[in-house]
Amino acid sequence: MIAAKPYIKRLQFKGEVDAFPNEYPFTIPAIKKLEDIDFHPDVTFIIGENGTGKSTLIEAIAVAYGFNAEGGTVNNIFTTHETHSPLFEQIKIIRSFERPSDGYFLRAETFYNLASNVDEIGNVRGYGGKSLHQQSHGEAFISTLLNKLLGHGLYILDEPEAALSPNRQLWALGAIHRLVEARSQFIIATHSPILLAYPNAKIYELSENGIEQVNYEETSHYLISKSFLENREGYLKQLLNPLP
Helix, strand or coil: CCCCCCCEEEEEECCCHHHCCCCCCCCCHHHHCCCCEECCCCEEEEEECCCCCHHHHHHHHHHHHCCCCCCECCCCCCCCCCCCCHHHHHEEEEECCCCCCEEEEEEHHHHHHHHHHHHHHCCHHHHCCCCHHHCCHHHHHHHHHHHCCCCCEEEEEECHHHHCCHHHHHHHHHHHHHHHHCCCEEEEECCCCCHHHCCCCEEEEEECCEEEEECHHHCHHHHHHHHHHHCHHHHHHHHHCCCC
16 A cells, blocks of 8 residues: 655755845745755654744745645634745645645744634634633643644644643644654644654754754754753853853
8 A cells, every 4th residue: 555644745946046036035044045855754843043944934835735824724714914925936845645634734923813813713612612812822732732633634833832841842742643643744843852852753954054854863952952951050150150
């Protein structure tokens, strides 16, 4: 039997970014140098320092696939602010022969706008029966992961750890795995060394040099976290002592 996953097999760049030399986001070094990306059937992570373009890229993937730029399912049609970049017009998504039966774009930056739209259209039942605005930010994220992601789906997440405690990030890691076992594929932009630890995932790092596949132990997220925890006093002494 031919495997259906990954539902998104590859992202191809049209190579026309040179036509926009002074337009955002094509002024971002990593975006200017982006190449085709092959996705893991289960989990692919996109990482990078602030400002390297990872959220811009994850947004472009979601919009090119058909999701609302502010998040939700492909059926969520609302606009608070037209702020998404034109990068999605410069990419082509290569899909599997089988389409997923479920899908969701969870975006930390615009989650409040999505929650308001859910209330407006009266769809709180799909999120566990309670308004997302009546829950903490973290609880609302967890409620979304628990109730809206049903399996056999394509799930694109942009910094899902933004509202989650370390303990909840561990919970989310388990939830991701259960959904992977239920024939789901994830593409995740993150800063979390906890989420990045998902076994056998592909990790792509954006930098001024473009995009490069890296191993978990090579990421700055892992290296800095490990170094700090092993030498907390040294870091604090260096960071907090007054300069001479």
